[in-house]
Amino acid sequence: MTDPVYAASESRYEQMPYRRCGRSGVLLPALSLGLWHNFGSFKPFQEIKAMAHYAFDHGICHFDLANNYGPAYGTAEETFGHLMADSLKPYRDELFISTKAGWDMWPGPYGNWGSRKYLMASLDQSLKRMNLDYVDVFYSHRYDPATPLEETMQALVDIVRQGKALYAGISRYPTPKAAEAFRYLAERDVPCLLYQDRYNIIDRAPAEAGQLDLGWQNGTGFISFSPLQQGLLTNRYLNGIPADSRMARNTSLKQSVLTETVLESLRGLDAIAQRRGQSLAGMALFWLLRDERVTSVIIGASSVAQIEDNLKALDFLSFSEEELQEIEQFSVRIRESGI
Numbered sequence: 445m446t447d448p449v450y451a452a453s454e455s456r457y458e459q460m461p462y463r464r465c466g467r468s469g470v471l472l473p474a475l476s477l478g479l480w481h482n483f484g485s486f487k488p489f490q491e492i493k494a495m496a497h498y499a500f501d502h503g504i505c506h507f508d509l510a511n512n513y514g515p516a517y518g519t520a521e522e523t524f525g526h527l528m529a530d531s532l533k534p535y536r537d538e539l540f541i542s543t544k545a546g547w548d549m550w551p552g553p554y555g556n557w558g559s560r561k562y563l564m565a566s567l568d569q570s571l572k573r574m575n576l577d578y579v580d581v582f583y584s585h586r587y588d589p590a591t592p593l594e595e596t597m598q599a600l601v602d603i604v605r606q607g608k609a610l611y612a613g614i615s616r617y618p619t620p621k622a623a624e625a626f627r628y629l630a631e632r633d634v635p636c637l638l639y640q641d642r643y644n645i646i647d648r649a650p651a652e653a654g655q656l657d658l659g660w661q662n663g664t665g666f667i668s669f670s671p672l673q674q675g676l677l678t679n680r681y682l683n684g685i686p687a688d689s690r691m692a693r694n695t696s697l698k699q700s701v702l703t704e705t706v707l708e709s710l711r712g713l714d715a716i717a718q719r720r721g722q723s724l725a726g727m728a729l730f731w732l733l734r735d736e737r738v739t740s741v742i743i744g745a746s747s748v749a750q751i752e753d754n755l756k757a758l759d760f761l762s763f764s765e766e767e768l769q770e771i772e773q774f775s776v777r778i779r780e781s782g783i
């Protein structure tokens with residue numbers, strides 16, 4: 445049943461910048477919302493709904509999912525399906541929804557990696573869970589060294605031809621393999637719309653490995669995940685580990701990363717942000733968005749207040765050379781400590 449109360453804000457497109465995704469007709473919001481954590485079965489639906497509505501009301505029209513987001517596996521997609529049924533269905537054509545397959549999902553040989561068998565079955569399951577006829581982007585979630593690249597890419601091509609996804613994307617591919625994938629897809633008139641990888645002040649791998657340049661030259665958009673290094677690049681851990689935080693769960697963000705050196709450097713970054721009149725999260729997001737090769741950044745959030753704070757990154761203050769150098773020094777210190 446649709447929610448009689450929800451009507452999206454009429455001003456939802458007024459503040460958000462939209463950036464062209466590679467050489468395509470698609471514009472993506474500078475900030476996208478990811479449903480990896482905090483949208484699964486453990487979070488009350490009313491809180492999830494408040495976050496999704498707040499995001500959409502402020503122009504965040506791209507929601508990023510994967511088959512195994514939750515926890516538990518599949519439950520973020522199920523929650524998204526409830527959101528569609530509850531209140532978002534009338535806005536389907538205003539939403540850009542992605543999902544993925546490539547990591548562990550179900551037992552046995554067909555529930556992981558990059559076979560055609562896995563990708564095809566997984567997307568069918570995802571569409572059912574999400575209450576959707578199609579997704580906007582379907583990603584191969586990671587490179588599979590054991591499956592011929594052609595098999596994985598042909599599955600993406602066929603999925604697009606079947607109309608189950610409008611565009612194809614890849615995530616976490618080594619640069620030479622991403623180049624091969626881009627070529628394969630382009631030769632079949634299904635150009636790769638998006639390349640997704642972790643990129644933030646601390647983790648510079650996509651820039652250093654040439655992914656950003658490769659995507660830019662190929663006309664493929666780049667979308668950064670974990671732009672806040674799972675919450676480390678925020679004020680969340682500056683004074684201890686809050687009981688309701690991701691780090692307290694000690695799963696994907698380990699408590700062991702929070703050494704004295706890291707904490708000191710995070711405090712240093714926070715001081716720069718404060719001087720600029722921004723939150724650390726806002727500065728970290730803006731640091732990414734100042735690069736025109738970055739189409740969008742996918743934030744995670746556990747509350748409406750965090751989304752509100754992150755939207756302030758869009759106040760687009762430029763960096764001085766001194767600020768960039770200072771950020772660089774703290775970033776190097778954090779990386780050298782082993783993160």
Ligand SMILES: NC(=O)c1ccc[n+]([C@@H]2O[C@H](COP(=O)([O-])OP(=O)(O)OC[C@H]3O[C@@H](n4cnc5c(N)ncnc54)[C@H](OP(=O)(O)O)[C@@H]3O)[C@@H](O)[C@H]2O)c1
Binds near residue numbers: 508675754
């Ligand atoms: N392709 C891939 O392999 C891959 C891998 C990982 C993620 N992703 C995608 O990227 C999305 C984002 O990843 P992520 O969740 O790691 O992103 P992130 O934005 O780096 O971290 C999100 C976490 O940071 C904290 N946070 C966010 N804003 C805050 C603020 N303003 N102040 C204080 N704390 C704040 C929250 O932690 P608390 O929960 O502790 O409050 C939140 O859950 C995922 O949802 C998924 O869609 C893709």
